[in-house]
Amino acid sequence: MPENPTAAQDHAEQDHAEPNHAEPNPTNELSTHGVGPWPGGEEEWPQDAHFDPELLRDGDTRNVIDRYRYWRMDAIVADLDQHRHPFHAAIENWQHDMNIGSIVRSANAFAADTVHIVGRRRWNKRGAMVTDRYQHVLNHPDVADLVAWARAHDLPIIAVDNVPGSVSIETFDWPERCILLFGQEGPGMSVEALAAADAVVEITQYGSTRSLNASAAAAVAMHSWVLQWGRR
Template identity: 60%
Template sequence: MSVDPGEDAPGPSEWTVPGAPVGVGPWPGGPDAWPSGDRWDPELLEHGDRRNVVDAYRYWRRDAVAADLARRAHPFHVAIENLGHDHNIGTVVRTANAFAAAGVHIVGRRRWNRRGAMVTDRYLRLHHHPDVDGLAAFAAERGLTVVAVDNTPGAVRLETAELPRECVLLFGQEGPGLSGPARELASLSVSIAQFGSTRSINAGVAAGVAMHAWVRRHADLDAAW
């Protein structure tokens, strides 16, 4: 399925410009001019689409966007331990959406702070595992290599590591990093090169750096928006 919103009808002219409201207003021309197809949301066509989505998905139903993202997803997953209500999880989810991860896995507590996700969790495949054993079973069943991202002794520099194409990038909590069982699960451990005084960088930032490293190595950049 194409993501070109002009496939069935001329596109709207009210695109977002600096200083203007986010998104687009109602589809020009009224109901008689609406595009055909089941991916379009009548409410959005009538009232406008102010969501934080790329222009290619304007006026699409949420489930249609999620289905298209699943079709276009990259073969890497992201997992993060949630042992104490880590506030970085929302940022990790939002970044995983931006880089088209195949899924996001919450390991530990089921509840997490969704504010930082900016609703992107509704477009992704989210998985919950009470412990790392559940994540291990998921990865083994699908042939995914678990890659721990943590600045622990013996870790390979992310900048020089050969990230597997089909993998799970596993992150720990802010502060303590990965738990012992999580480190033992990983087939490969990588660390991000740092040059300042801080011992570690924000878990959400680390996740973005690691996902982008995967994109640089494996993604088809011609498919990016």
């Protein structure tokens, strides 16, 4: 396992998996696909409880699909909770991996149930583009804690790595309920994580590079799961 000089400090802040709840206030994230104030003024505002008066008044520039325009953030999270997919994504974080934010964003795009961050509690959220506010995120201090959580919830762990004995992703039958586990950029997946996996899946490559970027691999694997089990 890669060295983790700040593990003691990070782990002291968290003894068990702890959720990262969505913030209740309207977000300030910006998008090139925003909309202006609701046409017609306040007299024409919809009265449904999930609409946010501030967004109706000022416009909605958030990076959300059209269905959620002008919705309150907590209303979006509640609606997502009604149709999240039953797969989870987990990523090791021993060296403050910059890819974690992008993986959270992909997990949101594919409606993953939860993202599990294993190792350091702090992670770079820039790549998430604020999608972490809509996505359930749990922190685990180490692989053993993730494994215990997975076993308690009857979820097999499927590691994604190109190691000897791995199964090609093109022929793999994904369990409907499972945790997709990814190593961090550079060192790759830890020995402990590979040992804990119920299966290891490899993304077939055709060029000269030995491995894909961690966030790219995560997106490919999530989409592979969706092709087999996703809502139509």
